[in-house]
Amino acid sequence: MRLSLPRFDRFDVRRWLRVVLLVQVGIAVVMIAGDWLGRYRPQPPSAVPEMTTPVAPGDQRRRFDPARPTPRRDAPALPPGIELPSNYPDRLTFEREEVEGIGSVLLLNGAIAPGDADRLETYLAGLTEGDAPEKAPATIALSSPGGEVSEALAIGRVLREAEKNTVILPGMACMSACPYILASGQERRVSPDGYVGMHQHYYDENLYMPAYFAVEEIQRGQGRTMEYLIDMGVDPGVMIYSLTTPPEDIYILLPEELLDSQLATAMLE
Incomplete structure (x- = not known):
C-alpha cells in the first residue's frame, strides 16, 4: 500500500508562511502590550515605608530612590569639609578628602557605570607614580x-x-551594588550614622530571551557574586538580604548584621 502525502504548490507555501508571520507578529504585539501595561499602568501605593522613616530591628525595608544622595532627610551631617552634590553623578567621581580621625581618603561618589573600574585603576596608578606611596590615600x-x-x-x-x-x-549611603565595593577593603569600617543597603540585582526584561536562558544568566551572576564575597573574606550568606528584597526596595543592614557577615570588620567610632 502506498501512502500519498498532500501536495503544496507555491501558493500554499506562501499562504502558510504569511499565516505564520502574522501569528508571530500578533504574539509580539501582545507581549509588548503586556509589558507596556505592566510598566506604565497606575500602581497601588506601596506599603513599604519611605527612606525618611528610621529603621529598627525587623523593620529595615524601605522604598528605594537611587537619585537621592542620602536615605533620610534627617540624615546625620557629613564630616566637616565634605560636601556632596544634590544628586548623584551618573558615574563615579574621585576626590581626595581629609577626614578628622581617619586622615586622607579617596571619596568615590556617584553611580557605578561601565568603565569605572578601568578609570579607577588608572587614577590610582597616577597617584602612586606622582606622589610618595605614603601620600596616596590608604582608605576609600x-x-x-x-x-x-x-x-x-x-x-x-x-x-x-x-x-x-x-x-x-557619617551621613553617606552605600546601596545596591556598592556594598560589593565595601567588601573589598582589607579593613571595612562603617559609621553607625552611615547606611549600607542591599536588594535584588536588577535585570532588564528581554522579550526575546527564552526564560531558561534568563534564569541561567541570573544564576551565573549570583554564583560570580558569591565567589567574589568568599574571596574578600565576607560571608556569602549576606546575599540573603539582597535575594529577598525586591529591586524597588532596599534592605538597610544593622550594625550587628554588618559585623556578623564581615561586610564590616569594625564600626567607625
Missing part, C-alpha cells in the same frame, strides 16, 4: 546608590589588589 570612602554589579565587582578587585581599606562615613 564610598557614597553611591549602586549601579552595574559586574563593574562593582571589578572595582573591588582593583581595590583589593591595591590593598586599600574601605569606609562608610
